[in-house]
Every structure is written in C-alpha cells, then in structure tokens.
Amino acid sequence: MTTTIVFDPLIPWALLVMVCVIAFLGVLLAMVRGLHGWPLRAMAGLVVLAALSGPSVQQEDRAPLIDIVLMLEDESASQRLGDRTAQTSDAADSLAAQIEARPNTELRRIAIRDGEGDAGTEMMSALTEALAEEPRARVAGIVAVTDGRVHDADLPIDLPAPFHVLLSGEATDWDRRLSVIGAPAFAIIGEPVVLTLRVDDLGAAPTTDGVTELDISIDAEDPQRFRVPIGEDLELPVTLPHGGRNVIRFSLPQADGELTDRNNSAIIQINGVRDRLRVLLVSGEPHAGGRTWRNLLKSDSSVDLVHFTILRPPEKQDGVPVNELSLIAFPTRELFMEKIEDFDLIIFDRYKRRGILPSLYFENIANYVRKGGAVLVSAGPDFASADSLFRSPLGAVLPATPTARVMEEPYLPVVSDLGNRHPVTAGLPQNGEWGRWLRQIEVDATSGDVVMTGVEDKPLLILDRVEEGRVALLASDHAWLWNRGYEGGGPQLELLRRLAHWMMGEPELEEEALTATAIGQTMRIERRTLSEDVPPLSITGPDGAVTEMPLSPAAPGRFEAIFSGPEIGLYRLENGxxxxxxxxxxxxxxxxxxxxxxxxxxxxxxxxLRGGVSRLEEGLPNVRNVRVGRPAAGRGWIGLTPRDAYETRDVRQTPILPAWLVLLLSAGLITAAWLREGRR
Structure with missing residues (x-):
C-alpha cells in the first residue's frame, strides 16, 4: 500500500494561475492601504486556491513484478567448431542456475540458429523480436553466450538494460581461409581470364614457411596442385574449356590444428561465351534462297560472316575482257588450306564441283570436320548430279548418299519422332500448318539422326557427328519459301538459327546433356536425350553422400527432377x-x-549501457545487482539492474479539502478580517 498526494484542478491551470495573481494583488492592495485584516484575507485566498487545485490523498494497492533476464544462446554453425558446443551449453546451464536462484528474477532462454539461406547469425534480429514480446520496464539484463560472429550487429536497437557477452572459443584457436576476391560472371572461351584469390591464416596460427598447396579442378575433373603464398593476393589466369557453365573449384588441404576446412574451398561458376563466331558461306550459284542464309547470319551480331558466291565459274565464256571484270577472285588456298581452322562453321549452299576447289581442298575440309569443325550442306539439284559434293573427298563425312533423283512436287516438311526429341527441331513454333516446299533431293541416310522428313517420308534434314566434328545435310533448297510466307510460311529463321548454332556447339542445343539450375538450396535438373527413357539420376553431395532419384518425363526428349540440397557446397550429377x-x-x-x-x-x-565481455575459458562470471547508470561489469562479475516494477491492483482517492470545509474556513476568515478592520 502506497500513499501519495495528487492534484486535480477544478479549473484549467492557466485560469488557476490568473486567480492566484488576482488574489495576490488584492492582498497587496490591502497591505498598502494599511488594512489590519490583510493576513486573514490572504489565508482566505489560500484556502480558495487550495480548494480549486483539487488536492486529494491517493492510495494504491501494488503487487511487485518479477524482473526478466534474457539469455541469447548462439547455436549457429560457427558455434559447432572445436569444443564450443559443449563450452556454450555448460556455461548457459550454469549461468541459468545462478539467475534462477536469485529472488524476484525470471530467465528467458533464446536459441539463435543460422538465418535463412546464407544470412549467418542474426542475433540482433532475434533480440529485437524477444524485446517486443516482453515489458521493457521488467528487463533487468541481457546475456549473450556466443563466439561474437554476429552478422546483423549494425542493426539499430534500443536496449532497456545492460548487454553482456560471454565469449566462447579458445585464445589458441587458428584457421586457414581461402577467399575469392575477384571473378567475372562471363569469359571468352579459349582466352585466359584472371581470377584473384587469397589465402589467410587467422588467429594464433603456427609459424610456417609462408606457402601452402592449392588444388584447382574444372567441372569435377582431376585437380591440379600448385604451391601458393599465404597472406598475399594471387592473380590466377584460367582458360575456359567450353561454352556454357564452367564450374571451377579451388581447395586447400586441411592443416593440422586448424578449426575447420569448411572455408578451405571456393566455387566459381563462369559462363563461357564465344568472342565471335566465324562462318564461311560458299554459294555455288545465285538463287532465291541465297539471301536467306546471308540475312540470317548477318542479323546475329556475334557472327563474323565471309560470303562468296560463284558468279563466274571457269567454264563460263562470254568474251568479256578480264581487265573489265570487277569480280573478286575466290581465295581458295587461303580459305581452305591456310585459314580453315579459323572458321567455326562452313556452309555450302547449292555448291557443286566445277574445278574451283581441287580434291586436296575437299580432303582438308573433311579433316577439318574430324578435328572438331562443322560443315552444313544445303543441297539443291546439284547434289544429285555427277558434280555432287558427295562425289568429292568430302562425301566421306556426309551422312547420306544421293540417289540422283530430284523430286519436284509440293510436300509438307514434317518433324520426325526423333526430331521431336532433338533440340534443333523440338517445339518449333507452329501457327496452324506450315507452308509446303516444292523440291527435295532424294537421299539415303547412312548415319546420323533424321530429324525432318519430306516426300514419301524421305530424309529431309540429317544431323551427324563425325569424330570431334559435326555435319548437317538439308536435302532441299526451298527453305526460303517459309521466309517469303508461301502458303503461310513457317519457322524458317528459327530452324536455320538452331541448326547453325547446334553445329557450332552451343550448349543449350546439345541433344545429350545434363544441366541444373539452382534457386537457393533447390536445384532443377534437366536431362536432354534422344532416347525414350533414362536411368536414375545419381547425386553426390559435398560430404560424399550419394542420392539416387528418378527423372520424370517433362516433354519429348526431356526429363526433369527437383532436388533440395541438405547443405551448401558442390554437387556432382551423373546420368548414364x-x-x-x-x-x-x-x-x-x-x-x-x-x-x-x-x-x-x-x-x-x-x-x-556499460556492459561487459568475459571469456568462458577464464571461468564463468558471478552475477550481481547494480544501480542504473553504474558500471555493469567488472573482473569476474556481470551486473543486473533490478527494475522494481509493480502492478497496481487498486487505486483510492480522498479529497483533502471537502466543499463544506472550504466554505466554512473561507467564510470564517473573511468574516474575521471584516470584524478586525471594523473595530478599528
């Protein structure tokens, strides 16, 4: 029970002040005029003013509230290093016993785990949420049992009580760390790109010779080992072997005594792109579809096109003097002998043997294919003649044999069953029915994949691999009809674009491929294949654990699976x-x-708020009471500030000057003053 005097004015405070001034002036005037009753008048005024201020006695029935102490227990991944888990658990239990044994004190234990994704330890966020659920006036102290590696410490927070840190770990701890300082997201295939790495020894590291071993592996191949300096930026040139995603892993062997090897490795994913795709287009003679190939290749800014059209073959005799000709001589030796390796793709568009390219050049082109080059033949009637390219040494790498029959009749190009699974022809845009073509060269497929058919279900587009290279044969020269919109046209540009990029080895058009894309800890795995089924997928995690899971059909030639990785790191996928x-x-x-x-x-x-930091390896501090504003920590102790909070259960107010008493006192004093002055 507590008793206090409170005031509840009957009139506003401003008006009350004005009444006080008027009363004072009245008493002052009485003094000046020499009236002997002025003290009685002053006392009457005081009684009236006191009554107007509304004084009363307030009695409260209070119940004391228990003080609250928050204990933040860091259970993040870094707290599992060394013996920190046991050290933290023992210290938290012992401290909890001390606090709970104190009178009028209640403990809240809050576990701090890893944040979502790679957010780290979000201790201040957890503390903010905990304080929002507790009355701030009852919080007597906050204690964090942690290694100090908090990743949201800059979060602004208003603490109601001292904050103390009990630091886990040992003064002798040390660790070796590998960091990637600079790495591009894209790089040009075949050209070196410089990556910047750094190896650091942290903590109480032992004395060494200043170097360590570094393993480098690309796409999970066998690593190569190098010796690198410690404590210095290392510029490392790396050449990407292929287009698409290249996964480069750097790792350090675990040293004796270091805390963990989880920071001894780094993964970089760089997309390999071609600088410029060099294409050689050789047109045997001008025709309506020649411009189609040129427009397609020139529209791609990443393609360097060299285009030659045979306008004047050797057998042409029209009597025009040579000095009046403005044609460019065909640099056959330079293109097909000296610089053939510079081209990513060679296209023969309705070309036939006319004595311009000798057999030795065609043999060199065939060898160029076998070594990784690409040749595309767009066949016209010339392919069925005695001067066909098939009857040159290049025929050894072509996937079909011409029968010498040219079929001049309308037909509708059709994607074959195999073509529905091949990335070049699968899912081609189709608005209604495609327009018909009017000519096809009959060929018998001898190798490769027939992805499109035409008249009498004969092969129309054949794709083949020859050793390290690729060959394609389009048995018609009427693809340009789609571009002109004949009978509604068709996806001519998309088909030829896919065809050209498949031949140049673009990763997204590989018919046999296993790819994965990651969103957070979940990966979407896609398997492209020409087969109708695939074996189970094998996934090897960072810890070496192997998981097998089936792949579900998503589209013809495409299978998918969703996998959530249990931990961060490098995953190896195998399928066939x-x-x-x-x-x-x-x-x-x-x-x-x-x-x-x-x-x-x-x-x-x-x-x-003048809290303190104590190392657990030096012993657990004692808990004391301290006043607000005083130092809250010292050698071997930490302090809590008792809050003396209470709950008011009942309030009673009794007026000090009831109305009858005010009337009696004021009237009596005024009357006494009048009588006093009257007798005089």
Whole structure:
C-alpha cells in the first residue's frame, strides 16, 4: 500500500494561475492601504486556491513484478567448431542456475540458429523480436553466450538494460581461409581470364614457411596442385574449356590444428561465351534462297560472316575482257588450306564441283570436320548430279548418299519422332500448318539422326557427328519459301538459327546433356536425350553422400527432377554417360568466413549501457545487482539492474479539502478580517 498526494484542478491551470495573481494583488492592495485584516484575507485566498487545485490523498494497492533476464544462446554453425558446443551449453546451464536462484528474477532462454539461406547469425534480429514480446520496464539484463560472429550487429536497437557477452572459443584457436576476391560472371572461351584469390591464416596460427598447396579442378575433373603464398593476393589466369557453365573449384588441404576446412574451398561458376563466331558461306550459284542464309547470319551480331558466291565459274565464256571484270577472285588456298581452322562453321549452299576447289581442298575440309569443325550442306539439284559434293573427298563425312533423283512436287516438311526429341527441331513454333516446299533431293541416310522428313517420308534434314566434328545435310533448297510466307510460311529463321548454332556447339542445343539450375538450396535438373527413357539420376553431395532419384518425363526428349540440397557446397550429377556439377550457395558459407571468436562487432552494443565481455575459458562470471547508470561489469562479475516494477491492483482517492470545509474556513476568515478592520 502506497500513499501519495495528487492534484486535480477544478479549473484549467492557466485560469488557476490568473486567480492566484488576482488574489495576490488584492492582498497587496490591502497591505498598502494599511488594512489590519490583510493576513486573514490572504489565508482566505489560500484556502480558495487550495480548494480549486483539487488536492486529494491517493492510495494504491501494488503487487511487485518479477524482473526478466534474457539469455541469447548462439547455436549457429560457427558455434559447432572445436569444443564450443559443449563450452556454450555448460556455461548457459550454469549461468541459468545462478539467475534462477536469485529472488524476484525470471530467465528467458533464446536459441539463435543460422538465418535463412546464407544470412549467418542474426542475433540482433532475434533480440529485437524477444524485446517486443516482453515489458521493457521488467528487463533487468541481457546475456549473450556466443563466439561474437554476429552478422546483423549494425542493426539499430534500443536496449532497456545492460548487454553482456560471454565469449566462447579458445585464445589458441587458428584457421586457414581461402577467399575469392575477384571473378567475372562471363569469359571468352579459349582466352585466359584472371581470377584473384587469397589465402589467410587467422588467429594464433603456427609459424610456417609462408606457402601452402592449392588444388584447382574444372567441372569435377582431376585437380591440379600448385604451391601458393599465404597472406598475399594471387592473380590466377584460367582458360575456359567450353561454352556454357564452367564450374571451377579451388581447395586447400586441411592443416593440422586448424578449426575447420569448411572455408578451405571456393566455387566459381563462369559462363563461357564465344568472342565471335566465324562462318564461311560458299554459294555455288545465285538463287532465291541465297539471301536467306546471308540475312540470317548477318542479323546475329556475334557472327563474323565471309560470303562468296560463284558468279563466274571457269567454264563460263562470254568474251568479256578480264581487265573489265570487277569480280573478286575466290581465295581458295587461303580459305581452305591456310585459314580453315579459323572458321567455326562452313556452309555450302547449292555448291557443286566445277574445278574451283581441287580434291586436296575437299580432303582438308573433311579433316577439318574430324578435328572438331562443322560443315552444313544445303543441297539443291546439284547434289544429285555427277558434280555432287558427295562425289568429292568430302562425301566421306556426309551422312547420306544421293540417289540422283530430284523430286519436284509440293510436300509438307514434317518433324520426325526423333526430331521431336532433338533440340534443333523440338517445339518449333507452329501457327496452324506450315507452308509446303516444292523440291527435295532424294537421299539415303547412312548415319546420323533424321530429324525432318519430306516426300514419301524421305530424309529431309540429317544431323551427324563425325569424330570431334559435326555435319548437317538439308536435302532441299526451298527453305526460303517459309521466309517469303508461301502458303503461310513457317519457322524458317528459327530452324536455320538452331541448326547453325547446334553445329557450332552451343550448349543449350546439345541433344545429350545434363544441366541444373539452382534457386537457393533447390536445384532443377534437366536431362536432354534422344532416347525414350533414362536411368536414375545419381547425386553426390559435398560430404560424399550419394542420392539416387528418378527423372520424370517433362516433354519429348526431356526429363526433369527437383532436388533440395541438405547443405551448401558442390554437387556432382551423373546420368548414364552425362556428367554435370553445380554449386549450391558459396562453398564457404558466411558462418565460416570468420571463425575465430571475436567480440569486436558487439562492443558498441555492450558499451551502450556499460556492459561487459568475459571469456568462458577464464571461468564463468558471478552475477550481481547494480544501480542504473553504474558500471555493469567488472573482473569476474556481470551486473543486473533490478527494475522494481509493480502492478497496481487498486487505486483510492480522498479529497483533502471537502466543499463544506472550504466554505466554512473561507467564510470564517473573511468574516474575521471584516470584524478586525471594523473595530478599528
């Protein structure tokens, strides 16, 4: 029970002040005029003013409330290094016993785990949420049992009580860390790109010779080992072997005594792109479809096109003097002998043998294909003649044999069953029915994949691989009809674009491929194949655990699966003869970038209300009471500030001057003053 005097004025305070001034002036005037009753008048005025201020006695029935102490227990990944887990658990239990044994004190234990994704330890966010659920007036102290590696320490927070840190870890801890300082997202295939790495020894590291071993592996191949310096930026040139995603893994062997090897590796994913695609287009003679190939290739800014059209073959005799001709001589030797390796793709458009290219050149073109080059033949009637390219040494790498029959009749190009699974022809845009073509060269397929058919179900488009190279044969020269919109046209540009890019080895058009894309910890795996079924998928995680799962059909020639990786790191995918690797998150999560226990990021929070930092390896501090504003920590102890909070259960107010008493006192004093002055 507590008793206090409170005032509840009957009139506004401003008006009450005015009444006081008027009363004072009245008493002052009485003094000046020499009236002997002025003291009685003053006392009457005081009684009236006191009554107007509304004084009363307030009695409260209060119940004391228990003080609250918040204990933040860091259970993040970095707290599982060394013996920190046991150290933290033992300290938290012992401290909890001390606090709970104190009178009028209640403990709240809050576990701090890893944030979502790679957010790290979000201790301040958890503390903000905990304070929002508790009355601030009852919080007597906050204690964090942690290694100090908090990743949201800069979050502004208003603390109601001192903040103390009990630091886990040992003063002798040390760790070796590999960091990637600079790496591009894209790089040109075949050209070196410079990556910047750094190896650092953190904490109480032992004395070494200043170098360590570094393993480098591309796409999960066998690693190569190098010796690199410690504590210096290392510029490393790397050449990407192929287009698409290249996964490069750097790793350090684990040293004796270091805290963890989770930050001894780094994964970089770089997309390999071609600088310029060099294409040689050779047109045997001008025709309506010649411009189609040229427009297609010139519309792609990444393509360097060299185009020659045979306008004046050797057998042409029209009597025009040579000095009046403005034609460019065909540099056959330079193109097909000296610089053939510079081209990514060679296209023969309605070309036939006319003595311009000798057999030796065609033999060189065939060898160019076998070594990884690409040749596309767009066949016209010339392919069925005695001067056909098939009857040159180039015929050894072509996927079909001409029968010498030219079919001049309307027909509708059709994607074959195999073509529905091949990336070049699968899912071609179709608005209604495609327009018909009017000519096809009859060929018998001897190898490769027939992805489109025409008249009498004869092969129309054949794709083949020859050793390391690729060959395509389009048995018609009427693809341009689609471009002109004949009978509604068709996806001519899309078909020829896919065809050209498949021949140049673009990864997204590979018919046999295993790819994966990651969103957070979940990956979508896609298997493209010409087969109708595929074996189970094998996934090897960062810890070496192997998981097998089936692939579900998603479209003809395409199978998919969804997999959630249990941890961050490099995953190896295998399906049949296809292999792929993908990194989920960084190889070294945020929790392992800094592993040595350090309270520096929390020191501003600790210093705000004069809290303290204690190392657990030096012993658990005692708990004391301190007054608000006093130092809350010292050698071997930490302080809590008792809040003396209470709950008011009942309130009673009794007026000090009831109305009858005010009337009696004021009337009596005024009457006495009048009588006093009257007798005089």
């Amino acid at each position: 003869d296809q292999l792929s690797v993908i990194g989920l998150g960084p190889a070294a999560p945020r929790e392992f970038v800094e592993t040595i226990a350090d309270p520096s990021v929390l020191e501003p929070v600790v210093a705000a």
